[in-house]
Amino acid sequence: MFSSVKEKNSGFNFGLPVLTTKPSSSNGLTPLTAAPTTSVQPAFGTTTLTRDDNSEVTDSSETREPRPQFTFLGGQLKLESPWRNMDWTEERKTSLMETITSYRRSCEEVPQARVLLLGPVSSGKSSFISSVQSVFNGRVTNRAMVGSFSSGFTKKLQSFNIRGKKGEDHTGLVLCDTMGMSEDGMTGLTLHDILSVVKGHVPEGHKFSPDQPVSASETVGYVKRPSLKDKVHCVAFVVDASKITTYPKGLSTTFKQLRKHISDLGVHQVALLTHVDQVCLQTAKDVTGVYESRTIQDVMGKAAALLGMSTSYIVPVKNYSSELDLDVNTDVLLLSAVDHILQYADMYFQDNAPQNKELKTALDL
Numbered sequence: 238m239f240s241s242v243k244e245k246n247s248g249f250n251f252g253l254p255v256l257t258t259k260p261s262s263s264n265g266l267t268p269l270t271a272a273p274t275t276s277v278q279p280a281f282g283t284t285t286l287t288r289d290d291n292s293e294v295t296d297s298s299e300t301r302e303p304r305p306q307f308t309f310l311g312g313q314l315k316l317e318s319p320w321r322n323m324d325w326t327e328e329r330k331t332s333l334m335e336t337i338t339s340y341r342r343s344c345e346e347v348p349q350a351r352v353l354l355l356g357p358v359s360s361g362k363s364s365f366i367s368s369v370q371s372v373f374n375g376r377v378t379n380r381a382m383v384g385s386f387s388s389g390f391t392k393k394l395q396s397f398n399i400r401g402k403k404g405e406d407h408t409g410l411v412l413c414d415t416m417g418m419s420e421d422g423m424t425g426l427t428l429h430d431i432l433s434v435v436k437g438h439v440p441e442g443h444k445f446s447p448d449q450p451v452s453a454s455e456t457v458g459y460v461k462r463p464s465l466k467d468k469v470h471c472v473a474f475v476v477d478a479s480k481i482t483t484y485p486k487g488l489s490t491t492f493k494q495l496r497k498h499i500s501d502l503g504v505h506q507v508a509l510l511t512h513v514d515q516v517c518l519q520t521a522k523d524v525t526g527v528y529e530s531r532t533i534q535d536v537m538g539k540a541a542a543l544l545g546m547s548t549s550y551i552v553p554v555k556n557y558s559s560e561l562d563l564d565v566n567t568d569v570l571l572l573s574a575v576d577h578i579l580q581y582a583d584m585y586f587q588d589n590a591p592q593n594k595e596l597k598t599a600l601d602l
């Protein structure tokens with residue numbers, strides 16, 4: 238049953254798998270490099286304490302004698318060194334944009350990789366699409382119709398071609414936006430509808446309705462025999478860092494059921510942890526500190542438990558929400574997430590492209 242009990246969770250009892258070593262993926266691919274987390278050392282400088290309500294308590298002691306101090310973020314110590322290495326430069330942004338623009342599937346039959354964004358209502362699915370489009374457009378835009386109501390905004394299946402710089406070329410990537418997932422079995426996207434999208438049966442623009450499941454007889458434009466290009470090639474789950482501990486308990490079961498079914502279809506999955514700026518004040522001020530924040534590292538662990546996946550598949554993201562101007566560091570984090578997604582999308586083509594399948598069958602014989 239794809240329904241979750243609607244109850245407020247006062248705190249998940251997850252084992253909090255905090256990553257302390259370089260993450261590895263089951264397929265040998267290391268999506269992002271990670272530096273080992275070492276013990277936290279005293280640091281000299283300004284002590285920044287964050288209260289529970291995220292307001293900041295600062296003790297600027299520049300005029301006093303230097304003394305051992307710690308930096309606290311949300312009650313947690315700041316890590317001495319980042320647990321994933323990132324290059325926060327304009328050059329890195331350019332090189333990621335080039336990599337994404339020139340991405341070609343290892344499968345000639347499929348013009349673009351279709352990536353489905355899946356997550357609870359308001360987790361930031363549409364915002365991620367808008368933010369990525371903004372990076373390539375060179376200015377902040379909202380073309381994916383980001384919602385502002387907790388009741389949910391996106392209702393249709395809508396695919397967005399990610400275009401290269403200033404709309405010049407299509408990249409090899411299509412991001413598919415959907416309605417928020419069902420958390421109570423009554424509203425939102427159901428397991429049946431999600432799997433229909435992944436299999437490629439659902440036509441573009443289909444308006445989801447929980448009381449009208451997608452079906453060959455009822456759904457206008459239902460794709461009876463989807464080809465490889467109609468299918469979803471990678472699923473990116475989207476979860477909100479600021480809601481990780483308050484999501485309904487049943488959501489974890491829902492995610493795990495979903496992941497099992499999607500994996501059975503041979504589709505790889507990754508996850509985006511949005512709203513990181515809302516759980517760590519320091520990261521809100523300067524996104525380059527995202528991998529030095531103990532708070533975010535802990536939330537990543539909780540997200541991993543919620544989704545039932547290793548943290549090596551999860552990347553933090555700060556979407557553009559209220560900003561009017563682009564910021565290079567935010568862009569690097571967003572583009573790194575796209576690069577991460579593309580690596581897993583490509584694995585699908587490696588497994589399913591007709592020429593590779595023939596080769597695999599020949600080798601198996």
Ligand SMILES: Nc1nc2c(ncn2[C@@H]2O[C@H](COP(=O)(O)OP(=O)(O)OP(=O)(O)O)[C@@H](O)[C@H]2O)c(=O)[nH]1
Nearest residue numbers: 359360361362363364384389390391417512556558
């Ligand atoms: N501060 C902050 N706000 C965000 C972030 N991502 C999304 N938001 C805000 O969260 C709200 C919901 O974002 P959407 O992108 O509409 O979420 P969605 O998952 O598409 O929601 P539905 O379509 O309703 O399921 C909007 O007000 C966004 O501006 C983020 O990383 N940081």
Ligand SMILES: [Mg+2]
Nearest residue numbers: 362363390391
């Ligand atoms: Mg949306």
